[in-house]
Amino acid sequence: MDPIKTKINKELLLDGLDCAACAAKIEKGVSELNGISACSVNFMTKTLTMETEQGREDGIITEAKKLVKTLEPHIEVKEKQIGTKSGITPLSLNGLDCANCAAKIEKEVSLLSGIKSSTVDFVSKKLIIEPTGTMKTDDLVADIKKIVKRIEPEVNVTLETHNKVQDNEHNHDHENNKIKRLLIRLGVGGVLTAVAVFSNLPYIPELSLFLIAYFIVGGDIVYRAIRNMTRGQVFDENFLMAIATIGAFAVGQFPEGVAVMLFYQVGELFQGIAVNRSRKSISALMDIRPDYAHLKVGQETKKVSPEDVNVGDLIIIKPGEKVPLDGKVIEGNSMVDTSALTGESVPREIEVGSDVLSGFINKNGLLTIEVTKSYSESTVAKILDLVQNASSRKAPTENFITKFARYYTPVVVITAAVLAFIPPLILQGATFSDWFYRALVFLVISCPCALVVSIPLGFFGGIGGASKSGILVKGSNYLEALNDVKVVVFDKTGTLTKGIFEVTSINPSNSLTKEELLEYAAFAEVHSNHPIALSIRKAYGKEIDDNRIQDYNEISGHGIEVKVDGKEILAGNAKLMKKESISFELKDVVGTLVHVAIDGQYGGYIVISDEVKEDAAKAIQQLKALGIKKTVMLTGDAKTVGNAVGNELGLDEIHAELLPHQKVEEIEKLDREKSPKEKLIFVGDGINDTPVLARADVGIAMGGLGSDAAIEAADVVIMTDEPSKIATAIKIAKRTRGIVWQNILFALGVKTIFLLLGAFGIATMWEAVFSDVGVTLLAVLNAMRVLQTKNM
Template identity: 75%
Template sequence: MERQKLKIKQEILLEGLDCANCAMKIENSVKGMEGITECSVNFVNKTLTLEATQDEASDIVSAVKNKIKMLEPHITPLEKGSDHDHEHDHGSKNIKMIVFRLILGTLLAAIGMFSPLSGMMELGIFIIAYIIIGGDIVLRAARNIVRGQVFDENFLMALATIGAFAIKQYPEGVAVMLFYQVGELFQTIAVNRSRKSISALMDIRPDSANLKRNGNIVLVSPEEVKIGEIIIVKPGEKVPLDGKIIEGSSMVDTSALTGESVPREVEAGSDVLSGFINKNGVLTVEVTKEFGESTVSKILDLVQNASNRKAPTENFITKFARYYTPVVVIVAVVLAFLPPLILSGATFSDWIYRALVFLVISCPCALVISIPLGFFGGIGSASKSGILVKGSNYLEALNDVKYIVFDKTGTLTKGVFVVTSIHPQNISAEELLEYAAFAEVHSNHPIALSIKKAYGKEINEEAIQNYNEISGFGIQVTVAGKKIVAGNAKLMNKENILFEQPDIIGTLVHVAVDDQYAGYIVISDQIKDDSAQAIRLLKELGIKKTVMLTGDAKAVGNAVGKELGIDEVHAELLPHHKVEEIEKLDARKAANEKIIFVGDGINDTPVLARADVGMAMGGLGSDAAIEAADIVIMTDEPSKIPTAIKIAKRTRSIVWQNILFALGVKAVFLILGAFGIATMWEAVFSDVGVTLLAVLNAMRVLKMKEF
C-alpha cells in the first residue's frame, strides 16, 4: 500500500504585488506545478494560499518561491509567520524613484522634440529617454517571452512603442510609454489606497496586552499571553484576548465585531471578546483563549482570506482575460499585414500603426483589478455591519436567493425560555417540576435550562441512574428507583403512555413516572424584536418564499409563523427531517435560484451544509457557528439578513458596471483604432484611464451604509 503523502496548507506573502494580471499569471503557473492540489492568489491582501501533497513540505514551498521569482522578479515571496512577513516601507521609495525617472526621461524627450537635432542624434536622444522611462517594461516583456509568458501588458506596451520607433514615430513612442507609466503609477497608488481603506474597515487587531505578572503590569504582545493568565484592560483600550471578567465593570463598544452602535454593559462574571473596546472602567480579565484561537483572530482570518473563494464572475473574467489578449494580438497582426496586401493605396506604416494602437487598447487590467477589489470591498462592508462572509462566491450567491428557510429557536425567537405554567396530574406541581428538573439535569438545551431555573434548587446527581437522552424526543432516567420520562408528545406515544394533548400555545414538556402520565409543563419563548421587520424586508427584496422549520409543536410553530407572516411552517421535525424539507424545496426551485438556511450553527450543521448558502445567527464567539456556516451574523438580529442581501446586490451592481464600462470603452476604441481614428494617446487612456476609473468605482462599495 502506498504511503500517504503529507498534505500542507501554506500562505506566502507576495511583497511588491501591484498588478492584477501578475497575480493571475502566478496563480495559473503555481496551479500547474506538480504536487499542488489547490492554489489561489488574493490580489487585495497580496497573499498566495496553496495546498500541496509532498513528502517534504519545505521543498514544495521553496519550489513555489522560485517559480514566483522567475515569473515576476520584482515580487518578493515571504512565508507568513516568518520574521519578515510584514509590509516594508519600500512603496514610497519606489514611487520616488519612478517619479525621478519619468521627469528625467520627459526632459530628454522634450530636448529631442524641440531641439534642431536630426538623424542618429535625434534617434539616440529619444532612445535614451525611452529606456529611462520604459526600460523596465521592455526588460520584463523580454524575460516573460523567454519563459513562454508572452501575452501580457508588458509585451503589449513594448511591442506598441517599439513599433512606433520602427515607423519613425519617435516622440509618440516615448510619450505613449510615459503616459502608460504615469497611469501605472496612479493605478498603483489607487490600488494601495484601496487596500488601506479595506484594511481600515477591519482595524480590530489589538497591538498589545497589559499582562499582570508577579504583581507587576507588563506590556506584551497578545501572542505571548497564555490561557489562565490575568490581563488588565484600561479605559479606551481594545480587549486583546477572549476572557472572563474577574474584577471591575464597564461599558464596552462591540461595534467592530457586531456593527452595534449601542455599548454593552459588562461586570465581574461577564465574558468579553477580543476586539471589544473598553469605554470607561478598568477591567481585570482572566484569559480563556490564546490569541490564535481568539474571536478577533478568527474574524480577521475569515475576512482576509475570503477572497480565496472566488465568485463565478471573478473566475469568468480570469478565463476571459486568458483568451481575450491572444485573440486581440492575432487580430492586430491581421490588421497590420492584410489590408496593405488587398487594398489599393494602403501603406504598411499606416496599418502597422493602427495595429499597434489596437494592441495598446487590448490590455484587460481594468477588469482584472477592479473586480476582486469590488468583491473584497463588499465583504469588508458586510463585516462592518456585523456580517462575516466567508468568500466572494457566497456574497455573489446572495443575489440569486429566492427561498429563505429559518430555524425557529434562537433564530426568529430569542431562545430564552421561561416556565409559564405547570399542570400536574395525580401529583403536586412541586413534584412534577422536581421530576422534570432531575430528568433535564445534564442537558444544556434552552428548555432544560428554563426548567432547572424554575426549580431553583440544587439537584443531587447521585440519585440519578440510567440517564438516556433520545434525540428529537426527550429524556429517560431513573430517579430514586422511579422511572422518569420527560419530553415531547412523540416520546409519550413511543413509550405507550396515555395522555391528552392540550390546546395551549407554547412548548410542552410531558412527564411520566413509572409509565403513568404525571402532567405537563408549559414553556414559552419570545419572538425577537426585529423578526417581523426582517420577513417584511425580505419580501420587499423579491424573496419568493419564507419557510420555518422547527422541532417544536405544530401549535407553537404555526402561531409564530402566523405572527411573523412566514409563508410555510413545518413543525415537529427531527434534524434529518429538516434536511429532507430543504431537499424538497431544492427540487422545486429553478436552476438559477438559491436557498439560504438560517440557523444557530450548532444543532443545524447538516442543514447549513445542505443549503446553497448556510447562515448562522448569533455567531458571536461561537466556534461551531463560524465553522458550520458560509455566512455568520455576529448578532442575534434577523434584520441583518436583508442587509447582507442588499450589500450583495450593490456589490454585484458595481462589479458589472465596471465590466460593462471597461468592455464598452475598449470596444469603441478598438473600432476607432482599427479605422485609424484613435491615436496611441487615446489608446493608453482607454487602458490606464479606464482602469483608474474602474478602481475608484469599485471603492464605492466601501461607502455603503447600514440598511
C-alpha cells in the same frame, strides 16, 4: 485500502506583486505543479495559497518559490508564518519599511552560529528565528540587534511581538522611494522630450534626445518585455507597450513614442496608488488584531504578547483598550464597543460572569478577565483568518475574467498583425506606415488591466464592506451566489427565536400548588443542561439539596425519572406519560410542555416558551421585498409551536417535528423544486444544523458572537445573530455585482469604441493610452464604492 491523505494549506507572501496579470500567471503556473490540488493568488493581499498533501509541503514550497522567481524575478517570496511552535522565537522589527533591508536582515541573521533558521515576515514586521539551543536567548537577541542596527539603524527590535509603537521617527519607506525615483525619471524624460519637440534640432540630435528620453522613461518596461519574451511570456502589458512605442519610432512618430510611454507610466503610477489605498481601506475595516495583553502575575501586571497568555490566566483590560483574548469577567463592570465584530454601534453592558470576546473595546470600567481560549483559538484570530483568506475562493465572474484576459490579448495582437499587413496588400492607395500605426494603436488599447485589477478589487471590497456590517463572507463565490437566492430556509430555535427558554405558565392539578409543581420539576431536572431544564431551575430560583434526590434516571427522548423525598417523580413530554400509562389531557398550547407525575398520579404541566427575535418579522418582509420567492421554516419543535411562530412571522411554509436527517430531506425537496440557476440559503445556529448548512447552496450561521461551530460550518456568518442581516448581505452582494458589471461593461465598451476608432484611423495613441490606463483608474475608483454600506 489506501490510507487517507491529509490535505493542508500553505501560504506564501509575494512581496512586490503589483501586476494583476502577473498574479494570474503565477496562479496558473503553480496550479499545474505536481502535488498541488488547489491554488489561488489573492492580488489584494499579495498571498499565494496552495493545497497539498501533508508530508510533501516542503518540496512543493521550494518548487513554487522557484517557479515564482522564474516568472517574476523581482518578487520576494516569503513563507507566511501561522502561529508559533515550540522552539520558535518571534521578534518584532518595529519601523521596518524596506523589503530589501528585510532580506538583508534575514540573510545575515541566518548566518549566526546559534540560529537554525531565520525568516523575516515583511508584512507583519516579524523576525522568526529557530535557535539551535547552544546560546542564551538574550545573547542571540543582542547579536540580532547589532545586525539590525547596522543594516537599518532606525529599526527597533523587541520580543513583544504584538507591541505596536508609534514609529514617527523612522521615515524609511521603500514604496515612497520607488515613487520618487519614478517621478524623477518621468520629469527628466518629459523635459528632454519638450526640448526635442520645441527646439529646431537636426535629425540625428533630435532622434538622440527622443531615444534618451524614451529609455529613461520606459527602459524598465522594455527590459521586462525582453526578459519575459525569453521565457515564452509574450502577451503581457510590457510587451504590448514596448512593441507599440518602438513601432511608433519605426514609423517616425518620435514624440508619440515617448509621450505614450510617459503617460502609460503616469497612469500605472496612479493606478498603483489607487489600488494600495483600496487595500488599506479594506484592511482598516478589520483592524481588530490585539496589540498586547496585561497579564496579572500575583499583585503585579506584565505587558505581554497575547500569544504568550495561557488558558486560565488572568488579564487586566483598561478603559480604551482592546480585549486581546476571549474570556469571562471575574471582576469589574463596563460598557464595551462590539462594532469591530458585529457592526453594531450601541455599546453593550458587561458585568461579572459575562463572556467577552477578543476584538471588543473596553469603554470605561476596569475589567479582570479569566482567559478561556488561547490566542490561536480566539474569536479575533479566526475572524482575521476568515477575512484575509476570503478572496482565495474566487467568484465565477472573477474566474471568467481571468480566462477572458488570457484569450483576449492574443486575439487583439493577432488582429493588430492582420490590420498592419493585409489592408496594404489588398486596398488600393493604402500605405504600410498608416496601417502599421493603426495596428500599434490596437496594441496599446488591448491591455486588459482595467478588468483584471478592478474585478477582484470589487469583490474584495464587498467582503470588507460586509465584515464592517458584522457579516463574515468566506469567499467571493458565496458573495456572488447571494445574488441568485430565491429560497431562504430557516431553523427556528436560535435563528428566528432567541433560544432563551422561559417558564411562561405553571398549571398544577387540583392536588398540588404551583410552587410544589415547580419544585418537583426543578428537582427532576437538576442534572440536565438542556435549555428547558435550565429555564425550570431558573424559575425555581432556590438551591437544590442533592440529599433529597435518589435513583436519578434519564429516559432518552422522553424525560426524567427520579425519587424526591421518597416520592417517585416523572418529568418529561407526552410520550413519557403514555409510556408510564399516566392519564393526562393533551393541551393545545403554544410552547413546550413539561408534564409532571408524582407516585403515578398526574400532577400538572409547565409551559416553556422561546421568544421571537425583535427583527425576525422585519427580516422576512425585507427578503420578500428583495424578490425571494419562498421562505421556509424547519424545526424539531411541536407543530403547535412551529405553526405559531411561522404564522406570526408570515413564512410561506412550516415543517415541524423534524429530526436532523429529515431537515436534509426537506432541503433536498426544495432544491429539486427550484431552477438550476436559483440558489437556496439555509440559516441555522451552526451547531446542530451542520449537515443542512453543508447541503444548502449557501449556509448562513448565526454566529452567536463567536460560536466555533458556526464559524467552521457555514459559508456566511452573521456575528450579531440578527436575521435581518441576511437581507443586508444580499443587498451588499447585489451592489457588489452591480459595480463589478459596471466596470466590465465600461471597460469593454470603451475599449471596443477605441479599437474601432483606431482601426479606422480616427484614434491616435493618445486616446489609446486613455482607453488603457485611464479606464483602469476609473474602474478602480468605481470599485471602491462598494465599501459604502451605511444605508443597507
